[in-house]
Amino acid sequence: MSSSDSPKRQLLAQFAALARALGHEHRLELLEHLGQGERSVEALATRCGQPFANISQHLQQLRRSGLVATRRNGKRVLYRLTDDAVPALLAALRQVAERNIAEVRHIVARDFGARDGLEPVSRDELLARLREGGVVLLDVRPPDEYAAGHLPGALNVPPDRLDAAIAALPRDREVVAYCRGPYCVLSFEAVEALRRQGFRARRLEDGFPEWKAAGLAVEAA
Amino acid sequence: MSSSDSPKRQLLAQFAALARALGHEHRLELLEHLGQGERSVEALATRCGQPFANISQHLQQLRRSGLVATRRNGKRVLYRLTDDAVPALLAALRQVAERNIAEVRHIVARDFGARDGLEPVSRDELLARLREGGVVLLDVRPPDEYAAGHLPGALNVPPDRLDAAIAALPRDREVVAYCRGPYCVLSFEAVEALRRQGFRARRLEDGFPEWKAAGLAVEAA
DNA sequence: CCATCATTCAATCTATCAATTGAATTGATG
DNA sequence: CATCAATTCAATTGATAGATTGAATGATGG
Numbered sequence: 001m002s003s004s005d006s007p008k009r010q011l012l013a014q015f016a017a018l019a020r021a022l023g024h025e026h027r028l029e030l031l032e033h034l035g036q037g038e039r040s041v042e043a044l045a046t047r048c049g050q051p052f053a054n055i056s057q058h059l060q061q062l063r064r065s066g067l068v069a070t071r072r073n074g075k076r077v078l079y080r081l082t083d084d085a086v087p088a089l090l091a092a093l094r095q096v097a098e099r100n101i102a103e104v105r106h107i108v109a110r111d112f113g114a115r116d117g118l119e120p121v122s123r124d125e126l127l128a129r130l131r132e133g134g135v136v137l138l139d140v141r142p143p144d145e146y147a148a149g150h151l152p153g154a155l156n157v158p159p160d161r162l163d164a165a166i167a168a169l170p171r172d173r174e175v176v177a178y179c180r181g182p183y184c185v186l187s188f189e190a191v192e193a194l195r196r197q198g199f200r201a202r203r204l205e206d207g208f209p210e211w212k213a214a215g216l217a218v219e220a221a
Numbered sequence: 222m223s224s225s226d227s228p229k230r231q232l233l234a235q236f237a238a239l240a241r242a243l244g245h246e247h248r249l250e251l252l253e254h255l256g257q258g259e260r261s262v263e264a265l266a267t268r269c270g271q272p273f274a275n276i277s278q279h280l281q282q283l284r285r286s287g288l289v290a291t292r293r294n295g296k297r298v299l300y301r302l303t304d305d306a307v308p309a310l311l312a313a314l315r316q317v318a319e320r321n322i323a324e325v326r327h328i329v330a331r332d333f334g335a336r337d338g339l340e341p342v343s344r345d346e347l348l349a350r351l352r353e354g355g356v357v358l359l360d361v362r363p364p365d366e367y368a369a370g371h372l373p374g375a376l377n378v379p380p381d382r383l384d385a386a387i388a389a390l391p392r393d394r395e396v397v398a399y400c401r402g403p404y405c406v407l408s409f410e411a412v413e414a415l416r417r418q419g420f421r422a423r424r425l426e427d428g429f430p431e432w433k434a435a436g437l438a439v440e441a442a
Numbered sequence: 443c444c445a446t447c448a449t450t451c452a453a454t455c456t457a458t459c460a461a462t463t464g465a466a467t468t469g470a471t472g
Numbered sequence: 473c474a475t476c477a478a479t480t481c482a483a484t485t486g487a488t489a490g491a492t493t494g495a496a497t498g499a500t501g502g
Contacts, residue, residue, distance in 0.1 A: 007332035008404050012246045014325045018318050020244035025233045066321035085317045092313040096306045097239050100287035104235045111228035183229050
């Protein structure tokens with residue numbers, strides 16, 4: 001009775017299929033990496049520490065679900081997100097999880113608990129501070145991700161070279177570090193290291209993909 | 222190497238589990254119904270046309286995922302959404318699906334193609350028109366859903382009683398119909414029926430849950 | 443305190459999905 | 473056109489999730 005009509009059922013089935021495509025750790029990780037920009041299968045497989053064939057399958061599942069698309073460039077096939085609604089969907093997923101799953105709150109509090117302590121800088125605030133000058137902006141992602149796009153004027157200082165780079169930083173300016181996104185620990189570690197060395201350091205509250213998704217300027221190469 | 226740290230993995234696993242909880246037709250349907258307000262297991266099972274035990278299991282899965290919560294009222298256990306971020310997540314899912322899955326676009330065009338033809342009224346426009354007066358507002362959901370909460374001043378006219386009710390409607394005023402949400406066909410059918418009878422009729426672009434989620438006034442019982 | 447009823451649990455079967463392996467295909471480059 | 477590297481396909485295995493049934497739970501209301 002009432003409203004069990006077929007087209008609605010079909011739509012629900014499609015939505016469910018889309019949700020299932022998000023329902024795997026590796027695929028979420030892939031989507032997070034792709035949020036940074038285009039990536040080859042090789043790059044993704046290496047980053048996830050999984051065999052190529054395995055990652056390839058997950059990527060195809062994502063493609064069948066309409067979440068990612070591909071293009072060929074030379075020998076490589078490059079995958080990208082199809083749409084900036086995809087990061088928004090992932091953000092919605094994160095928000096619901098953070099607010100309603102006790103275990104997630106627990107993990108965030110335990111491992112990202114420094115969050116509040118490290119006084120995250122919002123995008124708007126960072127923009128204002130950059131206009132004023134007096135801020136050193138640090139991109140603490142690996143060099144290839146930096147090369148594929150980064151915030152204007154950011155210095156690339158991967159975590160393993162942070163100690164060496166610290167010496168060269170001016171001590172009279174505040175340092176703002178950013179990395180991949182809200183759950184990437186790279187910028188946490190960088191800020192902690194910088195503070196131990198006596199710097200005034202804070203972290204951008206979210207990462208590069210969110211900056212790009214907000215339509216703000218990006219510098220490449 | 223790089224950033225495969227354990228807490229991030231744990232979070233991704235949690236997010237994936239949450240996504241899987243959305244990955245079933247019945248559960249999405251349940252969430253949609255719960256978007257209207259609290260419901261007993263019995264009411265949900267009847268609406269979905271599924272055995273109680275089956276629905277109960279799905280509901281418990283949703284509860285374990287943190288998407289719904291329960292309270293007891295007399296003999297009934299009432300389920301509700303835990304958080305208004307949940308409808309937002311569902312909306313994000315819909316948006317990605319509508320924009321990127323060819324089959325979804327196809328279904329929407331075929332079965333909800335009348336959408337544009339029926340000139341949907343936005344919430345803001347409806348608010349303005351209601352203030353002016355001169356609009357008859359029709360809630361075409363089943364009576365129990367209407368009873369649990371409806372737009373202020375709306376008349377409840379379930380689809381099966383529409384033909385009888387049409388006679389009583391004033392012909393000099395425009396009629397706006399609404400139902401459960403963007404993919405509920407009830408209001409489409411109502412508007413078509415009204416137009417066949419010579420009424421000026423349009424539909425609210427989304428449904429009751431969205432109205433409520435927007436924090437607008439709701440009338441109960 | 444007991445009978446009743448809505449809901450949940452437990453156990454089973456079936457179907458579907460993920461990971462793995464090795465082979466096949468594709469396209470670029472000499 | 474041949475070769476090589478990158479990617480994809482295909483087939484197998486093991487694991488996991490959904491539906492169904494019948495019984496158990498636990499709160500209510502007399």
